[in-house]
Amino acid sequence: xxxxxxxxxxxxxxxxxxxxxxxxxxxxxxxxxxxxxxxxxxxxxxxxxxxxxxxxxxxxxxxxxxxxxxxxxxxxxxxxxxxxxxxxxxxxxxxxxxxxxxxxxxxxxxxxxxxxxxxxxxxxxxxxxxxxxxxxxxxxxxxxxxxxxxxxxxxxxxxxxxxxxxxxxxxxxxxxxxxxxxxxxxxxxxxxxxxxxxxxxxxxxxxxxxxxxxxxxxxxxxxxxxxxxxxxxxxxxxxxxxxxxxxxxxxxxxxxxxxxxxxxxxxxxxxxxxxxxxxxxxxxxxxxxxxxxxxxxxxxxxxxxxxxxxxxxxxxxxxxxxxxxxxxxxxxxxxxxxxxxxxxxxxxxxxxxxxxxxxxxxxxxxxxxxxxxxxxxxxxxxxxxxxxxxxxxxxxxxxxxxxxxxxxxxxxxxxxxxxxxxxxxxxxxxxxxxxxxxxxxxxxxxxxxxxxxxxxxxxxxxxxxxxxxxxxx
Amino acid sequence: xxxxxxxxxxxxxxxxxxxxxxxxxxxxxxxxxxxxxxxxxxxxxxxxxxxxxxxxxxxxxxxxxxxxxxxxxxxxxxxxxxxxxxxxxxxxxxxxxxxxxxxxxxxxxxxxxxxxxxxxxxxxxxxxxxxxxxxxxxxxxxxxxxxxxxxxxxxxxxxxxxxxxxxxxxxxxxxxxxxxxxxxxxxxxxxxxx
Numbered sequence: 001x002x003x004x005x006x007x008x009x010x011x012x013x014x015x016x017x018x019x020x021x022x023x024x025x026x027x028x029x030x031x032x033x034x035x036x037x038x039x040x041x042x043x044x045x046x047x048x049x050x051x052x053x054x055x056x057x058x059x060x061x062x063x064x065x066x067x068x069x070x071x072x073x074x075x076x077x078x079x080x081x082x083x084x085x086x087x088x089x090x091x092x093x094x095x096x097x098x099x100x101x102x103x104x105x106x107x108x109x110x111x112x113x114x115x116x117x118x119x120x121x122x123x124x125x126x127x128x129x130x131x132x133x134x135x136x137x138x139x140x141x142x143x144x145x146x147x148x149x150x151x152x153x154x155x156x157x158x159x160x161x162x163x164x165x166x167x168x169x170x171x172x173x174x175x176x177x178x179x180x181x182x183x184x185x186x187x188x189x190x191x192x193x194x195x196x197x198x199x200x201x202x203x204x205x206x207x208x209x210x211x212x213x214x215x216x217x218x219x220x221x222x223x224x225x226x227x228x229x230x231x232x233x234x235x236x237x238x239x240x241x242x243x244x245x246x247x248x249x250x251x252x253x254x255x256x257x258x259x260x261x262x263x264x265x266x267x268x269x270x271x272x273x274x275x276x277x278x279x280x281x282x283x284x285x286x287x288x289x290x291x292x293x294x295x296x297x298x299x300x301x302x303x304x305x306x307x308x309x310x311x312x313x314x315x316x317x318x319x320x321x322x323x324x325x326x327x328x329x330x331x332x333x334x335x336x337x338x339x340x341x342x343x344x345x346x347x348x349x350x351x352x353x354x355x356x357x358x359x360x361x362x363x364x365x366x367x368x369x370x371x372x373x374x375x376x377x378x379x380x381x382x383x384x385x386x387x388x389x390x391x392x393x394x395x396x397x398x399x400x401x402x403x404x405x406x407x408x409x410x411x412x413x414x415x416x417x418x419x420x421x422x423x424x425x426x427x428x429x430x431x432x433x434x435x436x437x438x439x440x441x442x443x444x445x446x447x448x449x450x451x452x453x454x455x456x457x458x459x460x461x462x463x464x465x466x467x468x469x470x471x472x473x
Numbered sequence: 474x475x476x477x478x479x480x481x482x483x484x485x486x487x488x489x490x491x492x493x494x495x496x497x498x499x500x501x502x503x504x505x506x507x508x509x510x511x512x513x514x515x516x517x518x519x520x521x522x523x524x525x526x527x528x529x530x531x532x533x534x535x536x537x538x539x540x541x542x543x544x545x546x547x548x549x550x551x552x553x554x555x556x557x558x559x560x561x562x563x564x565x566x567x568x569x570x571x572x573x574x575x576x577x578x579x580x581x582x583x584x585x586x587x588x589x590x591x592x593x594x595x596x597x598x599x600x601x602x603x604x605x606x607x608x609x610x611x612x613x614x615x616x617x618x619x620x621x622x623x624x625x626x627x628x629x630x631x632x633x634x635x636x637x638x639x640x641x642x643x644x645x646x647x648x649x650x651x652x653x654x655x656x657x658x659x660x661x662x663x664x665x666x667x
Contacts, residue, residue, distance in 0.1 A: 017659040018652060024634050027652050029659050039556065041506035050646070067504055085504035092506050136555040136579060152557035152583035153508075154645075162649040164656055168632060170578075200491055201549035201575055234552055236578055264667075300491050300552070318490045318547065411554075413500040430553060432495045434518045 004275035007241050008172050008207045011147040011272070015130045017164055025166045031129040032146075033159045034115045035062040035102065037093040038413075039134025043157035044096040054100040054160045061124055062097050062104040064090055065114045067414055070376050070403035079107070082415030100160075113379020113405040116140040116347035120224065121381050123253025127242035127269040132159060137347045137429065138237075139230040143223035144250070145242035145272045147207070150231065170236040171281035173206035174274075177214035179289040184463045186357075187222035188349060188427070188446035189294040190214070191229040192304040194286055196294070200302030203235030206282065209274065210240050214288035220249040221351040228348045229429055232301035241273035293461050296431045296444040297334050298322035303431075307335050307449065307461055325433055326441050334443070335459050340422035342373040342400075342454040343436070346410035349427035349447050350378030352385050358451035359391045361462055362398040368457025373400035374416065376408040400454070412436045425453045474588050476642035479613045480569045482542030486606040487532050492546055493553035494580060498562040500554075511558055512565030537607050542569040545602045549573070551580025551591075560584040570612055572619075574599035585635050586645065590614065598627045614639050 005013070012028075020026035033056075040062075047054060054060060067086040073079045081087035097104035105112040111122060116137050119125040125141045131148035132138060134156040141148035155165055175194060195202070208230050210223075218226070223240050230238025247266050250256045257265045292306040299322040305311065313330045314320035328334055344350070344358050355377060367373045375395045377383040383405055386392060392402040409416040410428035412435065418424045420439025427450050431442035445453070448462035455465055502514045519531045527534045533541075544563070550573040551559060560583050563571070570590035584591040590612060594602065598619075602608075611620040614636060619627040638645060 017655050022633060023637070025632070027649065027655065029656070029663075038503050042508050042557075045506075046646070083504060089504045089506055134555060134557075136553065138555075150555035150579055152555055152560075152579060152586065154557060154583065154586040158646055158649055161646055162652070162656060163660075164649055164652070166634070166645060166649065200552060201577070204549070204575060204578055231553075234549065234577055300493070302491075316490070317488070321489070411500045413503055430493075430495070432493045432553060434499060435495050438499075438518050 004278040006172050006274040006278040006280060007145060007209055007239055007272055008147065009278070011128065011130065012169055014128070015147070020169060025168045027164050028167045029130065030132050030159050030163055030165060031059060032119070032124060032131045033060045033163075034119055034131065034133035034135075034138065035060060035156070036065050036115050036133070036135065037089045038066045039153050040096065040156055041089065041092045042153050043134075043160055044100065046157040047100070047160055050161075052161045054102065055163045057101040057103070059163060060102045060160070061119065062093060062102050063112055063115050063118055064093065064106065065405075066407045066411060068406045069414055070406045070408045070416055072404055080415070086414065110380050110384070113381065114347045114350065114407055116224070116228065117350060117378035117382065120144065120220070121253065121379060123250055123256035126250065126256065126265070127246060127272050132165065136231045137228050139235070140224050140228040140347055142227035142230065142238040143220060143240050144246055145239060145269065147237055147239070149237040171206045173203060173208050173235070173282040174280040175208055175210050175284055175286060177210060177212040177286045177288050179214055179287055180217065181214055181288045181291060184448070185291050185293060186446050186448065187218055187225040190288065190291050191226045192294040192296065192301065192444060193291045195229065195233045195301050196304040197286065198233050198284060200232065200300045201234040202302070203230060203233035206235050208233070208235045208238045209280070210238060211274070215240055216243065219353060220245060221353045224351070225348055229301065232429055242269045293446065293449050293463070295334065295449060295459070296442070297326060297328050299325055299431055299433045301429065301431060301444060304444070307459065308333050335461065337423060337459045339371055339425050339453050339457055339459060341418045341424040342367070342371060342450050343376070343409040343424055343426040343428065344447055344450055345374065345376030345378065345408050346428035347378065347407070348429045350376060350382065352382050354427065354447040355382065355386050355391050356389070358447040359394040361448060361451035361455065361465060362400065363394050365398060365455045367399035367454045371454055371457050373454045374403060374409060375400050376403040377405050379405050409436055425450045425459060474638070474642045474644065477588050477590065477614060477639045479611060480542060480590060481609065481611045482569060483540070483607055483609050484543045484545045484602060485533055485538035485541035486545045486603055488547050488603050490547035491549045491552055494551055494556050494559040495553055497551070497559040498556065503556060503558055505558070508561050509565060511562035512567070515562040515566040540567070541607070542567060543610055543612070544568045544571045545606070546571055546573045547603075548599075549575045549577060551584070552577040555579045555583070557583045557587070560587045560589045564589050572599070572602060585639065588639065590639070592619070592629045592631070594619070594627055594629055
């Protein structure tokens with residue numbers, strides 16, 4: 001009998017072209033390579049310099065997202081790029097994709113969007129695959145039971161030329177989430193709680209597998225939020241075993257298998273789960289019933305806690321400096337802190353259910369005086385669906401800006417950014433010093449907390465905002 | 474990549490834990506389509522004051538840190554984004570090696586592929602190095618040894634293949650291309666099974 005294997009073991013074994021040895025890493029086959037404008041130009045140049053073709057254009061998919069403006073083009077079709085370099089970078093990707101025969105979701109594509117939003121939407125992301133991209137949040141695709149991880153530009157070149165990577169097998173780390181999340185508490189709260197528990201470097205060298213009843217109960221979008229943030233604990237990747245929720249979400253998407261192929265695929269995908277008794281290098285148990293709306297109070301995603309809990313005392317210089325930078329006082333909750341900017345978007349939380357949750361809170365309410373709120377859908381598809389439901393009108397009526405899809409203020413390289421000292425409540429994934437603009441202070445939160453904070457003008461629990469207006473009605 | 478056998482240089486210390494890749498090279502400089510020229514923006518937001526002059530409080534701006542090729546950094550260096558611009562910026566700035574008690578996975582992989590030595594040392598050795606900025610070290614890739622000025626030695630672990638690639642200047646893309654037959658067989662096997 002074969003030894004029981006984890007989901008990760010199965011994915012790894014199925015993609016080893018050459019197994020690893022003491023002296024050499026494995027040659028690992030990559031099923032899907034996602035490409036964007038920021039981390040690809042030097043890799044294309046490398047291919048050109050070596051006179052190489054891109055090996056599998058059919059396994060390569062490109063989009064524009066990082067450097068792209070989120071304000072629409074003017075009447076002449078000119079887009080308001082933040083710098084000529086940003087525009088040149090986009091043009092470079094357009095030219096490279098033409099030259100190497102890569103399918104690009106360009107400005108005119110109705111599927112363009114953030115790379116980690118469109119892969120799943122198109123059904124290009126499928127269980128059992130290996131997926132890479134020159135972007136650390138590639139871990140998002142692990143929500144489908146795919147081994148998905150971020151790579152650097154040199155490796156982007158390796159995949160372009162050979163469809164393979166040289167990889168040492170990471171260790172495995174099971175995160176069992178027992179029980180049920182309380183009402184009003186979601187995936188973003190849960191994953192911030194987990195990162196705070198295991199630490200910002202707690203996953204380094206490991207592939208996380210989120211499992212247990214609380215994970216099985218999550219929607220695909222919520223699972224993507226979980227896996228997306230795996231990298232914020234330093235993990236190589238995050239995984240969730242595919243199940244009926246996964247299959248129902250994928251069925252009928254443009255690149256998903258059809259007819260008998262679909263049935264065969266589902267039969268295979270159903271085997272993609274950890275066997276009973278499989279060995280993990282590390283395990284931790286999380287009680288979902290104890291999770292509350294959770295936010296970050298410091299300058300890395302591990303400095304997170306319940307919104308209503310007192311901020312812990314700094315235990316070292318780094319944490320002391322972080323609290324000072326954030327203008328946060330240990331021993332006091334950060335609830336009630338005045339907010340300058342609210343950002344709803346990013347590959348973490350820009351999908352339709354995220355926008356619905358935020359709109360639910362903003363409906364019939366106003367963004368507080370002096371607060372700037374940006375809502376940036378993750379893709380053209382999300383934008384269309386949101387507009388069909390009238391969500392954009394809810395946002396604009398409340399005083400928020402409704403933008404064109406892109407990474408926007410998550411990475412703040414397209415001109416969407418906060419000013420020094422401003423406090424941003426953000427549904428994105430990183431609260432590093434200056435991440436959203438030099439000197440800007442970031443509080444990571446769920447779409448619900450972000451929207452409630454926009455209305456109150458202060459960092460607020462969505463449940464109390466909803467309760468207050470119920471009482472007033 | 475040029476072969477890299479040993480590095481002899483003085484250390485500069487950045488003691489902060491969790492120095493992320495946005496710190497090393499802020500995202501607004503990622504619109505470049507080249508690998509070179511990022512050194513002047515390394516640690517940009519720590520390094521310069523609002524008027525563009527050097528921030529005297531930044532550790533690497535101190536006179537004794539100038540010209541140091543070995544960076545001793547706090548725990549979990551290079552966390553965050555996968556941007557290879559981070560090791561490109563450090564190399565262009567003049568850093569040849571980074572030592573820490575933990576180095577983030579993607580950063581470490583990117584660094585080694587560019588000949589930036591990324592070495593993890595034990596916590597006690599890390600403490601010693603943090604407490605002794607400016608000492609001259611000799612990091613020997615082949616023996617996996619860091620020699621201290623007083624004759625002491627710290628050993629470090631390095632993946633055998635990564636070591637081989639550094640010592641011989643192995644072209645990893647070339648190495649992968651040599652496996653073309655095996656790659657084709659894998660593709661055929663998968664297509665037959667589908």
